[in-house]
Amino acid sequence: MSMFCNQCQEALRNIGCDAMAGVCGKTSETANLQDLLIYTLKGVAFFNQEAREHNLNHPATDRLIMDGLFTTITNANFDPESVADRIETALDERDEIKGRLQKQGLYEQQLEPDYVMWRTGRDGFEAKSEEKQVGLLSADNEDVRSLRSLVLFGLKGMAAYAEHALNLGYKKADISRFIERALVATEDDSLSADDLTALAMETGKYGVDVMALLDEANTTTYGHPEMTEVSIEVRNNPAILVSGHDLKDFEELLKQTEGTGVDVYTHSEMLPANYYPAFKKYDHFVGNYGNAWWKQKEEFSSFNGPVLFTTNCIVPPRDGYADRVYTTGATAYPGFPHIPDREDGEEKDFTQIIEHAKQLESPTQIEEGSIVGGFAHNQVTQLADQVVDAVKTGAIRKFFVMAGCDGRMMSREYYTEFAKQLPEDTVILTAGCAKYRYNKLPLGDINGIPRVLDAGQCNDSYSLAVVAMKLKEIFELNDINELPIEYNLAWYEQKAVIVLLSLLHLGVKDIKLGPTLPAFLSPNVAQVLVDKFGISGMTNVEDDMAVLNA
Numbered sequence: 001m002s003m004f005c006n007q008c009q010e011a012l013r014n015i016g017c018d019a020m021a022g023v024c025g026k027t028s029e030t031a032n033l034q035d036l037l038i039y040t041l042k043g044v045a046f047f048n049q050e051a052r053e054h055n056l057n058h059p060a061t062d063r064l065i066m067d068g069l070f071t072t073i074t075n076a077n078f079d080p081e082s083v084a085d086r087i088e089t090a091l092d093e094r095d096e097i098k099g100r101l102q103k104q105g106l107y108e109q110q111l112e113p114d115y116v117m118w119r120t121g122r123d124g125f126e127a128k129s130e131e132k133q134v135g136l137l138s139a140d141n142e143d144v145r146s147l148r149s150l151v152l153f154g155l156k157g158m159a160a161y162a163e164h165a166l167n168l169g170y171k172k173a174d175i176s177r178f179i180e181r182a183l184v185a186t187e188d189d190s191l192s193a194d195d196l197t198a199l200a201m202e203t204g205k206y207g208v209d210v211m212a213l214l215d216e217a218n219t220t221t222y223g224h225p226e227m228t229e230v231s232i233e234v235r236n237n238p239a240i241l242v243s244g245h246d247l248k249d250f251e252e253l254l255k256q257t258e259g260t261g262v263d264v265y266t267h268s269e270m271l272p273a274n275y276y277p278a279f280k281k282y283d284h285f286v287g288n289y290g291n292a293w294w295k296q297k298e299e300f301s302s303f304n305g306p307v308l309f310t311t312n313c314i315v316p317p318r319d320g321y322a323d324r325v326y327t328t329g330a331t332a333y334p335g336f337p338h339i340p341d342r343e344d345g346e347e348k349d350f351t352q353i354i355e356h357a358k359q360l361e362s363p364t365q366i367e368e369g370s371i372v373g374g375f376a377h378n379q380v381t382q383l384a385d386q387v388v389d390a391v392k393t394g395a396i397r398k399f400f401v402m403a404g405c406d407g408r409m410m411s412r413e414y415y416t417e418f419a420k421q422l423p424e425d426t427v428i429l430t431a432g433c434a435k436y437r438y439n440k441l442p443l444g445d446i447n448g449i450p451r452v453l454d455a456g457q458c459n460d461s462y463s464l465a466v467v468a469m470k471l472k473e474i475f476e477l478n479d480i481n482e483l484p485i486e487y488n489l490a491w492y493e494q495k496a497v498i499v500l501l502s503l504l505h506l507g508v509k510d511i512k513l514g515p516t517l518p519a520f521l522s523p524n525v526a527q528v529l530v531d532k533f534g535i536s537g538m539t540n541v542e543d544d545m546a547v548l549n550a
Contacts, residue, residue, distance in 0.1 A: 003028035004137055007153050008074040009407055009492045011519035016136075024075050025316035032129035033083040034072040038152070039134045040090040041068045042187055043116040045180035047097040050107060052177060056100055062176040063166060064093055069159035069179075070330040074493040075293070075313035079332035084125055091119060115187055136520075139189075146522035147196035148186040150497070153520070154203040155179055157498030160245075160311070161210045161459050163330070167248040170217035178206045197528065204505030207498040211462035215376075218247060223277035224378035225456055229370045230274040231287030234363040239263035240353060241289055241303050241363075242270050243296070244310030245457055249328060252347045253308065254282045262357045265289040267299070268313070269433050272456035275374035288371070289363060292406035292436040300325070302364040306356045308339070312493070324360065326353045371439055373454035375429075377466035383449065388474055390447050391484065397425040398484045398550070403461050404434040404499070405492030411515040412437060415490055417541045419443065419452075422550055427451050429467065432458035432499075434490040461499045465506055480507055486548040487511040488538075491518070504533055512548065514538025 006016035010023040020028050044065060051057040068086055071077045094116070101107035120128055132138055139145040162175055185191060185199055219225075240262060242250055250266075250273050257264055263286045266273050271288045273279055290299035293313035300307050300317070306324040309331045316333075317325055328339035328348060339348050380387065390396040400422060406412060419428060419438035428438065428451060435454050443451040455463040472480050489511055491500065497518070503511065510533075517526060517537045529535040538544060 003031040004135055005031050006136065006149070006519040007156075007494060009405070009516060009518070010409070014516050014519045016519055026078055027080070029126065030078055030080045030083060032135070033080050033087065033125060034077070035135040036125060036129035037068050037083055037087050037090065038072060039115050040087050040094065041065055042183045043094040043118075044090055044097065045183040046116045047094060047101060047107070049177075049180050049184065050101055051097050052173075052180070054101075054104065054106055056104065056106075057097075059171075061093060061097065062171065063163070064090060065176070065179060065183075066159040066163040066166065067330055069156045070163055070311075073156050073160060073312050073330075073495070075315070076311060076330050077332045078314060078316070079334050081334075082332035082338075084122055087125060088122060095119075113187060141193075142522045143193045143524045144191075144196060146520055146525040147193060147200060149520040150200045150501075150525070151182055151196065151203050152186055153494040153497040154200065154207060154501045155182055155498075157493075157495035158203070158207055158210050160495055161214045161498070164246055164248070164459070165210070165214040165217040167246060168217040168221050170213055170220075172209065172213055175206055175210050175213065178202070193524075197525075200501060201505060203498070204501030204503075207502035208462070208465070208505055210498075211459050211502065214459050215462050218276070219376075219378070222247060222251070222279065225272065225275035225374045225376040226277060226379055227372065228275045228280075228374040229372050230271065231370050232289070232367045233287070233369070234265075234289065234365045235263055235286055236362050237261060237263045237284075238357045238360055239265055239286070239303070239305045239363055240357050241265050241267050241300070241305060241307045242273075242310065243267040243293065243307060244312065244331070245269050245459070246310035246329060247273060247276070249308070249310040249348065251279070253350050254279060254285060255347070256350045257284060257354055258282060260354055260358070262354055265303075265363070267296070267307070268293045268436075269457050270310070272373065272454070272460065275376070275456060290366065292433040294406065294408040299366065302366055304361040304363055306353050306360065308350075308353060324356060367440075372450055372452075373439070373456070375450075375453035375463075376455045376460055377463040377470070380453065380455075380463075380467050381470060384470070384474065386447065386449060387471075390449060395425065395446050396427055396449070397423070398486060399427050399429050400548070400550070401429045401464055401485060401487045401489065402434060402438070403429070403431040403455075403458070403464060404490035405458065405496050406433040406436050406490065407492045407515075409515055411538075412490065414515065414538060414541060415488075416441070418488065418544070421541055421545065424451075426550065427453060429453050429455065429464050429485075431455040431460040431464055432496070437490075458495050458499060461502070465503065468508075469506075481509050486550070488544065488548060489513050490515065508533075510534035510536075512536050512538060512544060
């Protein structure tokens with residue numbers, strides 16, 4: 001076995017990728033180094049927990065852990081050198097924190113687990129990364145292994161959202177403290193399956209907290225998303241296409257392109273940037289180009305200009321556009337120019353990509369018209385009277401939450417057909433790139449309320465939870481599950497895992513999850529989720545509509 005990775009929905013045979021490369025295109029070298037990075041971060045967390053208790057921790061350590069976890073999310077970083085750099089930094093940080101504790105007489109050398117003491121030069125990373133205790137298969141017990149993975153993948157999604165908030169100056173020590181404690185717990189052989197199940201549910205609690213923090217960061221900085229008609233057409237100017245999730249990167253690029261003659265467009269999960277008031281003042285911010293991440297090979301080719309990845313999801317590129325793709329933050333790909341991180345409070349410098357754009361042709365138009373979005377919790381609250389009246393009069397009979405991720409499997413056409421066949425007295429609540437399966441369908445509206453209400457990015461699933469809790473309050477219900485809301489979610493990567501755990505923490509039951517159940521769930525763990533929360537897998541449109549009372 002050259003590698004083993006089962007963290008995303010595309011896991012080979014729904015078991016795990018175990019060859020020289022994953023289905024995503026990640027090489028076994030990169031996959032193993034990412035496992036070693038996580039292993040090393042557990043050592044950082046081990047010592048930083050103690051440093052935090054004595055106010056000896058440094059804020060930079062929080063970012064190091066967040067960035068390291070984010071780096072290992074599916075389709076974020078394909079560059080083994082970039083990952084190895086982070087391992088070296090993490091080793092130095094781990095040992096520096098340990099030394100700081102020893103200097104204060106707060107830590108004495110003892111029989112330490114391997115993850116807090118291993119050390120080799122860079123030339124030894126590859127061999128170390130292939131040792132059994134480093135990867136996902138370290139635990140012999142299948143259920144323990146499954147639950148550790150569930151927690152770890154939730155932490156990866158949590159760290160991604162925490163880093164976006166941190167980029168805007170928002171952080172909570174409790175979130176970083178939990179990430180450290182949970183990382184160390186995944187190496188604790190004394191924890192039973194019941195202990196780890198409780199930890200997974202606690203991960204969901206902090207998932208809600210981190211999404212609330214990011215929502216606060218985004219809305220305080222850029223205003224509340226508002227109902228917006230977004231152009232999907234192009235202009236005759238050179239342009240930059242921005243993909244990913246990071247709004248701080250997007251803001252700085254907009255500022256630096258102003259007055260240069262270079263337009264800016266969003267792609268995939270960056271679409272919701274169009275909904276924020278602060279970005280609407282930029283005349284050169286044109287709209288959205290293309291669809292979900294997995295269509296980028298065709299859409300990047302026709303865009304003609306450079307592409308900036310602020311986060312995942314990168315697909316190994318075609319030659320026709322590979323020389324005009326840039327990365328920043330946790331993302332990297334061999335051969336792609338990388339925009340360095342901010343230093344000393346300064347903005348990132350996007351000069352290179354802007355100058356590149358000026359030399360290239362304007363985008364080729366691939367679609368016409370516009371799409372409507374911007375229905376985060378504040379906007380929906382403003383429409384509350386309309387929504388409540390429509391529910392009370394029977395104009396809206398039911399809501400269907402169809403949030404989550406899109407992907408390239410043919411089976412995901414199910415979500416398009418499901419949306420098409422929903423009765424006309426139903427409304428879709430969505431967030432994440434799953435919306436691209438139906439957000440351009442002519443589904444109409446109900447009394448002026450669009451039948452597809454897009455709250456935004458995957459982290460804006462928090463908005464959907466806020467809306468549900470508000471409706472529960474308005475209708476004076478005791479249980480969120482009494483609402484006329486059904487959940488038919490699609491997942492792909494680890495941010496969807498933390499969204500799922502967060503919904504479970506909030507008490508949501510009877511979620512349908514597809515297009516496959518996660519490969520990292522053992523039969524016993526999957527059965528617990530079925531028995532306790534009513535989670536079930538996708539079957540076919542007709543049968544699932546009957547189950548969900550469509």
